[in-house]
Amino acid sequence: MRWIFWTAILMMTGVADVLAEPPTAESNLTAIELVQTHANFLWTLIAAALVFFMQAGFSMVEAGFTRSKNAINIMMKNLMDFSMGSIAFWAIGFGLMFGASGTGWFGTSGFFLSDFSPDGDPWVLAFWMFQVVFAATAATIVSGAMAERTKFVGYLLYSAVVSGLIYPIFGSWAWGGLFKGSGWLEGLGFIDFAGSTVVHSVGGWAALAGAIVLGPRLGKYGRDGAIRPILGHNMPLAALGVFILWLGWFGFNPGSTTTADKSIAMIFVNTNLAAAAGAILAMATSWIKFGKPEVGMSLNGALAGLVAITAGCANVSPNSAIIIGAFAGVIVVMAVLFFDRIKIDDPVGAISVHGVCGAWGTLAAGIFNMGGTSLEIIGVQALGIAACFVWTFTTAFIMFKGIAATVGLRVSPEEELEGLDFSEHGGKAYPDFEILSHGGIGFSGGTGSSATEKSGVSSLVPSEEIS
Amino acid sequence: MRWIFWTAILMMTGVADVLAEPPTAESNLTAIELVQTHANFLWTLIAAALVFFMQAGFSMVEAGFTRSKNAINIMMKNLMDFSMGSIAFWAIGFGLMFGASGTGWFGTSGFFLSDFSPDGDPWVLAFWMFQVVFAATAATIVSGAMAERTKFVGYLLYSAVVSGLIYPIFGSWAWGGLFKGSGWLEGLGFIDFAGSTVVHSVGGWAALAGAIVLGPRLGKYGRDGAIRPILGHNMPLAALGVFILWLGWFGFNPGSTTTADKSIAMIFVNTNLAAAAGAILAMATSWIKFGKPEVGMSLNGALAGLVAITAGCANVSPNSAIIIGAFAGVIVVMAVLFFDRIKIDDPVGAISVHGVCGAWGTLAAGIFNMGGTSLEIIGVQALGIAACFVWTFTTAFIMFKGIAATVGLRVSPEEELEGLDFSEHGGKAYPDFEILSHGGIGFSGGTGSSATEKSGVSSLVPSEEIS
């Protein structure tokens, strides 16, 4: 009787299929393994959903840190890089990254999800789902550094190339072995558990190439060498974005286990402590530098800590996580000021947060490795960091130059002044509201904060610093 | 010793209750089954939480696509349709939909959650929790099409009727058998896994009835036949809403298994690919139609893909999901233009997204069925679609006429011009900001986008198209 009842319930889950009647130790074991597998599917897919939500976070951060006249364009970019990226990663990217590989340089099977057959193991689908949200993250990072001046058609093109080619090929070097492939970097023992380098630095260095090829926004750097802050238009939106990203990282890092086991606890804790330390130290650094605790820097500090702990989240202790995050909080402020000083205009600080702190985190994963460290371990980490920079910056630079020479990468000065919302999309983000005619461009000393007066670095303060 | 330790831990979870000492194959099997049941509870309830969050998504989309003077009213409506809907579904709806049924037309037991007793099986509670968020979704869809002119007291009334009567009765026809009931449509083999028809078309056709009974917003259709765009006031908010809805759909579709097993992987992938394809194709269609990639259409395209894959997410392949989503992306643009042409004013495109694409998705679930299709399968799908339209449109039309004749369905023209925030709620959504006196009403050729100039369809462009 009882048997019949349970069997009916368990039919749905497949547990019934592996039961013997009467049960034996062997049939029970198979059932136990199946229940654990169900938990693994569940966790991997819930984590994928959390990482998907990071797209909303990136959208809000990027929109909040830029001007209201480009807000529609930013929404369109984030919606489309995920949509195009999903299709590109389905068609090409996944096969390049995780397909069977004879060389360790890229995979050559599994395009168009052809590894999946309806009566086969659906793990490939769960794994694809988790990986596609990572691919789209790499692409969306680029968008921040190139905001407020990139032609939409050029954006569509490059985001598909990043998701479908640049990211997956580097990814196959470090992570191909997680499925059917094998990568030369992972073969050397390269540690990048959840992608400080694989995801964030790839995004960051592609962003660097893009910002260089595009050039700065109009009015950002005066002829007299002055650096003018261009204020972000909505700080609550930016903060909401950072909270969403922090939440999403609880899928990004512990979800990278793709198994439901006890190890996710330490990854959660490390992720959280690094973010907290990053926010605090970035706030403190901005306070010292500008005389006031600055919101853009503090928000980016949390992200910097999150990016930095991503590589080592599974192999460093909570105490080390605090140190890694704290350093990232200081580094990100310095890096933002540095890129502004050399006139690379990155409206949201994406290069500093994702590129620089991704590199720092990857190095730190070797230095603070709980199993002990060595020059060799650190050397492999450095090699991975360098390989990422060389591959990504080079290919992205060529790609951006190619786009600029063909369909065009940058809008006209008239379109840029008018705002991309109207020129590219025929719309207005906030038609009910009175928008100030200066269009969000501040001039040093004008809307400058008292902070900048104290520290005398007003000409170095990028947009998000005094927002 | 070890026994004592584990027993203490497992007391809480109930696993201890089913253990024998010493363990036998039979006692172990019972324990295995219990752990799987725990996973099923967990997944069903986490999915319910994700679907609940769709209420926030609907609120943001609806507010973003409408004018600032009605934003409080929209928040109140979304808060209240979920709150009233929860109580209505607890008292009446759940019993009608899932209670024991002799006829297959509605259930007659389980009102006020009377199926639950503290020492009984709590599955009824987990199942109710998942179903109540669906009921509220159906109700909240209606609110979008009737935005900016509906009397609040009339809204409360109809949203309780939709959640408590119209939705559950149709639902019992298709899904009653999931619990204690039985439905005539499911008896015929009707496929609607997660509710393209049961939830979305019910919402969409009720919205159609509501929009017809209410009539268009003041100023929307000129006496000269001109169609004036009424611009949405906050595009980042609308985009955030779409991202939240996309996230919520990862609960809506795979959660409809109500079991934690491997089958959720394909449902996740299908859901994501259909949404991506829908967004891309809607963008492309808007680009061709208006000369520019339009944000409102692109956002609605993602939703259209999501609605369309909802019926077939568990029985079509990923490749088919892309096709289903892509078609939905084209269909939604056409449908929005169609309803505007026949002067049915739907401020957010709810009828097109949920009604029309819900019908398309239900048909597609039959056409692309992985197990093969036939005229009979497609015939049953068509029957279900038609039954939904007839039942929902008719009952909703009568209901709205009844409300209009008694407590009133529409605010006065003065109240509509002033905005519902002040007239209905005595408040202002944005008191610190300077609001433009045109109150967000655009006039053709005025704030019209260059897109509309090119395509010459300016008089056909509804609000969200040139926002």
Next chain:
Amino acid sequence: MRWIFWTAILMMTGVADVLAEPPTAESNLTAIELVQTHANFLWTLIAAALVFFMQAGFSMVEAGFTRSKNAINIMMKNLMDFSMGSIAFWAIGFGLMFGASGTGWFGTSGFFLSDFSPDGDPWVLAFWMFQVVFAATAATIVSGAMAERTKFVGYLLYSAVVSGLIYPIFGSWAWGGLFKGSGWLEGLGFIDFAGSTVVHSVGGWAALAGAIVLGPRLGKYGRDGAIRPILGHNMPLAALGVFILWLGWFGFNPGSTTTADKSIAMIFVNTNLAAAAGAILAMATSWIKFGKPEVGMSLNGALAGLVAITAGCANVSPNSAIIIGAFAGVIVVMAVLFFDRIKIDDPVGAISVHGVCGAWGTLAAGIFNMGGTSLEIIGVQALGIAACFVWTFTTAFIMFKGIAATVGLRVSPEEELEGLDFSEHGGKAYPDFEILSHGGIGFSGGTGSSATEKSGVSSLVPSEEIS
């Protein structure tokens, strides 16, 4: 063969470690227990992520209900109370709350997560992660009542003290036994499953102390005794915040099981029904009081229901949950009016929502106890409520007085008028938008709603009531 395959897969999860070859009933049982433990980790950590997200909810509610000139400050406060709170709870709070305790008054071990060793049981990390988000919640509640006038450096100080000392010491009395400690209140049988008192009332009574020490905002109470509404600047943001909080509560309450079992179903249902009832009754109460259904009250009503059900969510029936939530919805409106009448200025209603409704919910958990109630049970509940008030209000009052006397608790009148965004952080939240010069201060009869005219209580209506 099959053995080898499974073993490889299960290596990662640790299930392989407990397998015997061939399997026996005993080895299987150990494996079953491990899979259940994995589910417990998963649920506890996913729930922690949901509770973390409540930080975003609190930020949006607080920002939405206050003026635009203080929005950056509110983002900084919420970011920093979580960041500082995470570090404080890591260093001190967790040990005080859950460390081994000889006295039942506070713990004395486990500081700096020293209970965790890499080769030990990671449960301490999962448990810490869940508890740290609770600690930060207590701290962030305070911030709402003290908004728009508190010095940032004073804020940092007090939020660390709340998270690191005041909250954990009270927490150890009621919850210490959940880990290594033991508490005198739980020893008496005090029921507070998820923290109506432990988290919410602690936050609420600390908020009360803070609001008293700080004094009201400039312009809130006129010399003639008039009470001027100060309007919140963004109602959609506030509503989004409430939806996020409601979502987060699905982690807060059912996650407090820290086990994945069937009991979470009833907790989900109770949580949802209480919130719904709270929103409806608060709306109805505001409708009766002011003549219109008011958005701020309705939103706070949902929160009031959530706070109230938190104590009893696991030991009252769904029917009782509706009653508990409904009462909370009425109580919160009365309490908001009361505190305004006695000129305690609480911009968001935090004292009423969290302090008062937390006390109500704790009492209700005794009254509606499914296992039966008694004067003794109710007496213990009352004792816990009183102990919380005495401990929290007293220590918080002393702390705030100490901060006021040293680093300072309140900004200067000039800074307050200018807004904390600029004076404390050198920024502007919305630089692109035209901000009205009245800075969001309404005067009775000016922006007052018709609601207030009808009921004649315009001078009693606090900010969120006519927003």
